[in-house]
Amino acid sequence: MELSNKAAYIKGLMEGMKIDESTDQGKVLKAMAELMEEMAKAIEDVTVLADETVDVVDSLSDDLSDLEDDFYEEYYDDEDDDDDVFDDDTLYECVCPSCGETIVMDDKMVENGSIECPNCGESLEFDFSDDDTEE
Ligand SMILES: [Zn+2]
Incomplete structure (x- = not known):
């Protein structure tokens, strides 16, 4: 104006x-x-x-x-x-052989070599250094 x-x-x-x-x-x-x-x-x-x-x-x-x-x-x-989070940390998934619950683990949990299933308390051991699988 x-x-x-x-x-x-x-x-x-x-x-x-x-x-x-x-x-x-x-x-x-x-x-x-x-x-x-x-x-x-x-x-x-x-x-x-x-x-x-x-x-x-x-x-x-x-x-x-x-x-x-x-x-x-x-x-x-x-x-x-989906409990399927893939961000910067590498995450691993495994299925508890005792109860069938899917467990998501991060690097540190895998390095420990074993975890307790958060669902049934079953102790799960794993060894990624070789590919031996015990059934
Ligand atoms: Zn379990």
């Missing part, structure tokens, strides 16, 4: 000067005043449009981050539900 106010102010000043618009100088000044008024309006229109565009882009960006949050949250939640 400020630009068109200024243009209108200048136009008002020029009208107050009672410029003779039949002279060459008068014609130039009148044309300049009209041009400034039009430019001020055009710039204000573009500014409003740019503001609206920024608002739209902002809200799109917010929507996108919400979607990303939901997507990744759901993605990792699903993995957790």
Whole structure:
């Protein structure tokens, strides 16, 4: 609004000067005043449009981050539900021969060589140094 106010102010000043618009100088000044008024309006229109565009882009960006949050949250939640988490730590799975419960172990538990089944308390031993399997 400020630009068109200024243009209108200048136009008002020029009208107050009672410029003779039949002279060459008068014609130039009148044309300049009209041009400034039009430019001020055009710039204000573009500014409003740019503001609206920024608002739209902002809200799109917010929507996108919400979607990303939901997507990744759901993605990792699903993995957790399956007890099948593979992140940076290597995890091993074995099935307790006593109760059939699936047990997830990390590196440290495997290094210990044995664990107790969290379900039935059965002591499970394993040895990954060779491939002997006792049945
Ligand atoms: Zn068990």
